[in-house]
Amino acid sequence: MISFIELKHKTSNLKPIVILEQCVNYRSRYFLNKILFYVSAVLFFLLLVSLEAEKIPGGEIADFFGNYGFAIRALFLLTFSVWIIIKLLDAFFYSVYYDIDNIATFELARTINTTNPDDLTKSFFQSYHGKNILMRLGVDKKTFEEFLNNRQDTINDINFEMNEDADGFLTMADYGLALYKIDEDLQNLLNTQGITEKEFIKTIEWVKKIEEQKISDGIWWTREKLAKIPSLGRNWSFGRVYLLEKYGHSIFEDKNYHYLGRKDKIYQKYIDQLQNILLKSNGANAIIMAETSDIAMNIVSTLGRILINGKINTVLEDHRIFVLDGADLIDAFKSKVEFEKAFNEILIQADNAGNAFVVIPRLPNFIDSAFEIGVDVAEILSEFLSSSSIQIIALTDERGFHQSIETNKNLMQHFEKLVIKQIDNDGAVSLLEEEAVRIEAEYNILFTYEALEKISESAARYFSNSEYSDKILDLIEEIKIKTLMDRKFFVTEKEVTDVVALKTGVPQGAIGEKEKEKLSGLEELLHKRVIGQIAAIEAISKAIKRARSGIQNPNRPIGSFLFIGPTGVGKTETTKALAESFFGSEKNIVRFDMSEYNSFDALEKLIGGVDNKTVGTLSAKIRENQYGVLLLDEFEKADKKVHDLFLQIIDEGKFTDVRGEEINARNLIIIATSNAGSDLIYDASLNDKDLALTKDTVINTIIQRGIFKPELINRFDGVILFHALKDEHIAKIAKLMLQKLEARLIEKGIKVDVNEKMINYLVEVGHNPQFGARAMNRTIQDVVEGQIAEGIIDGKITHGSLVKFDINPQTKELKIIV
């Protein structure tokens, strides 16, 4: 444990530059430097002119310099001397800043030096770095001032102590953490702002990184920086690769080369491994395997950047990287002989050049395409693979590797494998930290740390089509554009969730007032459309609220329900109402009639067949509609293998199609409907039994009958029983249906008088407990719509008519009266 006094002592090494920074800070020195340089240069020019002024025709210039020449010389000496002093102060600053004897960072020293010992927390956040930290945390001035005024306690130098780091080196983050641990008021402030301890520390580290970067940008004399300047005459000793230039391109011309440079840091460890492979003397060829071939290409692009920056092992520094366009080559030479000759020649030229890395993107595809014209690429390649003057870097995705390359022993013995894994959340956030700083340098916006965390989290959850690092970079770019369009300055979590909600249609972020009302009234909303199913709707509402509050497991679908009940009791209607209230529209339902998936090839139909290369219906539809409700009608009729597939989908929120591509189902509400056990529900409903009490019996019977496996039923977030409908429910449904019909007819200018008598008749005639509302629908179609249609065709019902129905006393049937 160290006290505040000791802490101050540990930063004393840096005191000289802290004082310097207080007098003329880094930014001021930067501008002074520029101004003095240019002023000195102009004065120096005038000084030179003054020496030759007498030779200039016309006496005015000579007179001018005669009068002011002395002052110009004196001014030059003055500005030049001050410029040198600023330069020396800079050198002094850098020297102390990077002194290896330092046991604390400059940022910490600067903060400690301006700290009021009676109130450490206030001083921390009012220091130069502290203000930045507060901004990056997204805490506004007003909130902070309120916090200062309403604190219970203040932390002073006497009651402060902190842990010493294992390496003994002290940073702002260490100091911030110590303050956080001691100051309960600070903890409360951050908690109420939704900032965790980890986020607080990460924010401090990020601010420190930004400052360090600014300072290191000013240095040009280190070997790393100097090495970036390309040297003269190096490539004179190496040959040209004309054919590779024709049927390929230099890595620097690759479309992703400049864009991808932003990811250098993430790929550093792979670059080190790749260098190690390429450094081996003979047969030093690499095969880079990643989730997609494009990701593998990123590694090569990064190697290209490192190569040009000179930060590479000296053995490799003279090398050039060429990317072969395999498809172009195959298109250019249709015949086997021509192709073989050209490909051979390309490799010979590269071999003779002596410094070429030949990159073959999508090697499995190249092998397959060449095979179609009868060429064995692997055989031609193997002649060159053991040469020391040509090195081949092949790229492949995982599937291609297992299908075409792994099995080829001849090829495999010459290649060393490099497997690329996707970046994790921490890697993503640190990539975003750099990207945010880059954007901020260009535009007048500022990202909070929470916003970056949210981007990383949202990209992982909601966007599954491309590589993680691409997704987060795309998302931050879109957020930048939206923020600029809205003329905002701060990018907080809210700006991120707004963009994500806009892109996906999935409600995000803090629940707004309007949505709060909507959520609390969800049950009511569902009841308006679904008649009678009180218990079912209550259960669904609870589950949806849980999903929207953000406490559900992010690695599973938003919700998954099994709706059990007889036909026509509101299962599909509930699904539609749910889609409308959660996703804003009924259109967001992807519906599958599972009775079509009961044959032996059902699984192939859903996720794609191996032989016929067809795309699976489930994979295709989910890929197109990632956000919405997946409705599986008559789920019990699907094949057992299909049940197993959904068991996995509900459990993991994803599945892999036959092409090996992962499909994300985490943004779906999955609803399976079934009639299984509806006889029991029907009996219970007839005898007025409480369905909640019958639920276990129904589920057990379904399991006993072998309709669903118990593990499948248990996976669902809720098994919801829909009871059979009684007369009073059917009457309400009939009324609803008639109101819908009324609305349709009003559009045609026809009015219908819907009355109790009519409804009672329809219930009497149309209520079939086995078919529920569906039977009623049919009755309305037959009795009501049929007669109206006849009337329209006969011309009895026209625009402006009022249609009434009454019971015919003789036939006791419902008859139309126009």
Place this chain on the structure above:
Amino acid sequence: MNFLLIIPYYLSWHYSQGILDYFKVWKNLVWFLWNFFSFKVLLKTFFSPFKRLKEKYAGGLDMESLASSILITTLMRLVGMVFRAAIIVFGLIVLVTFVIAGLIGIFVWLVLPFALVGLIIISLIALIK
């Protein structure tokens, strides 16, 4: 007032760590020039044909082809040698000049703080007059 506080710190740095840093930077720049003019590579490949351009000799007793091959390759070697020699000579001049300038610079470094103060005082007096 604070600014005056820096002066003792600065001066003690200027005559201790500052001198070491001066040599460090000077060494880096010499290293840079050595690399920039590629002395090592150019000397190693001094006699190689320029950009590996050469005429292939098919073999056998084709005297014409043999002569042509020898001629072209020799020519390319000569071109390469001329270019390389030019760079090496120019580079050496720059490098030697820089090394000498660096040695003189150390004396300038030693008197710099006093020289600068002197220059400022002289220029201010001159301006006031």
